[in-house]
Amino acid sequence: MATTPRNWIAIASAEHARIGRDHRPMGFMQVGHGKGAPLKRIAPGDRVAYYSPATVFGGTDKLQSFVSIGVVQPGEPYTAEMGNGFVPWRRDVKYAKAAEAAEAPIAPLIEAFEFVEDPKRWGAKFRFGLFEVSAHDMRLIADAMRADVNSLDL
Template identity: 90%
Template sequence: MHTPRNWIAIASAEHARIGRDHEPVGFMQVGHGKGAPLKRIAPGDRVAYYAPATVFGGTDKLQIFVSIGVVQPGEPYLADMMGNGFVPWRRDVRYATAREAPIAPLIEAFDFVEDPKRWGAKFRFGLFEIDAHDMRLIADAMRADVKSLNII
């Protein structure tokens, strides 16, 4: 039995919202469509999307969590949906009903933040693992349906 892991993925709010709102099921992609990071994630894992800015390359300091959900069964797959020859790797994600929430009130409470003055360092990786405590903090801040996320 797989013990679910918890992840933070980083994308612009615009891109995270596209994945969250995709029908019939949402999706995730990281690292500009790279496949390798998605192979670290397994069905049943939870993922929260953090957006440093509104649009890709943007300089506004939006700094919010956009979506939170559970990775669905299946392997990463190539999606030729963006056009212009861009074919990113994706995984399906069932996103929970939640509201977007700022990160600032959570920084001092996160286990993964070693120095609150330099809290953004880990976010440069594009995808990193966090513990269940930190995922619960995010879920609570987003007023997410924690039952659908299976967070204790």
Template identity: 65%
Template structure:
């Protein structure tokens, strides 16, 4: 079975919360279920954060966390005050936050350099192994743990 690669979008504050938990998790689209159904166990996910705090305009523009989606289905989680988002469990690997800016000209998913941020508006989108490997290297993540150490020929 082929592993897929996903870029999820959230503020750094929210993305960091997911990888700091005892059992890592991901949420996308303000807790929507449908996007999480597209993701399978074994897929890789990296969080891109346009801002540090949700709703801010601070141009953070960094990859914050990277990991592997764990077995199981999306599940509802009560965060209080009537907010019950859907989550998937993720095993995050040790990584450093990394700016997207030096990578823009190397990404295959960037079709138009002037509009590179367009795809991020969807909150979750798929990228190929080449692009995920670029991100993981920039984050100094363990490529073996992520299953990205062997390049396809």
């Protein structure tokens, strides 16, 4: 019995999200500074959009944009050596190519999102690093990014 894909927003600096998006032969996602437990909540076929508060980790530039969007691929979370003893957990993701999905600011979407309970405090959920959203909210993100919705099957 097939399950309905779930929709997720993951949070990372744009620099880190772009590394996962542009990795070849397959893109990947990491969350929570490489923690494995959050990735176990995600299943193949789920959709994920990366929101970046800043361009670089710890940055203060207030980029506040969605930088990638894609579909989680078959397989379990796995670890990958990134150097200096850092071995984060990952999941494979087929992202819409950068040329097919423009980075999009969050500001115009805040009042339309179902997950935002108070537009004045819209950033509260983003502190979790990964959270589930409705198909409606994922479609808003995909449309703002001009992503190929066929590749996301929304």
